[in-house]
Amino acid sequence: KIPLLIDTDPGVDDALALLMAFNDARHEVIGLTIAAGNVGLDHTVRNALKLCEIAGRTDVPVYAGCPDPLLHPAVDAAHVHGMDGFGDVGYSPATRGVEAEHAALAILRLSHEYAGKLLLVALGPLTNIAVALKLDPTLPQRVGRFLVMGGAINGHGNITPQAEFNIAFDPEAAHIVFSAFPHVEVADWEATVAHGLPHREVEQWLGADSDRARFYDEISRKTRLWSEDSRGEHWYAADALAMAWALEPAGATCVEQRPLQVELAGTHTRGATVVDWNRQLGLADNASLLIGYDQARFEGLVRGALAAR
């Protein structure tokens, strides 16, 4: 099995991506390293532990990471995910606690244990991975495949006009990460928008007779209602699409290779991902950009993850 390490800030769409990973027979989830992002670290850790419990995966270790972005104060996404990041349904906390090891150290240790084979998937701000890189710049040499949900490759941002949330939350961390890894697979916000999930179908899938579907129905209700009100008939589950690509790369129908850099300054553009589409700067192609993914395959993976017992 391919060892899969997920850095995540659960978060409603993160939770769906985790259920997809748990349901995949070809991958073994070897750990969850938790970032602050959608909500504060205390909540994202608590949510990760609860989701593992609901999915019957208390064998998966959960490591808490950095509570804040590297440089600037956090601006969260509680308006999308709820104040607790899981729709404010008041679930009872998991009985299990978090590991003692820091997420950045766990990333480095696991990169040694699974050197060359590791699939690292980042579904939140890149703070933990940036810190791991500062501790040990040789990390990229041991990661087999690295995939990030983040960015807005044509400048159609979701949190500012030009920037996507995960990158805008901690632009310095994203800059460190994109400068250090020679090759990053990027599932950006614009790919998410091109691959929305129809609310009517999602509601049917959530009716499956499984603990996972029942729990997910509850924690996602608030964000689905918000999404329907503000964005219309499709739900944009960014992290789920990224996970589909991670788990089933053959589902990608169009991927472009280009240089990608992160904007750190700018009056309106801090946190933007600048893609050199015409290769004008003479930089290496460090990013594979997801443009198209087989929609039926994506929906099948989501449906299967919710129905699993």
Ligand code: BDR
């Ligand atoms: C990303 O930001 C978060 O709100 C989601 O979980 C996803 O990772 C989308 O911009």
Ligand code: CA
């Ligand atoms: Ca996320």
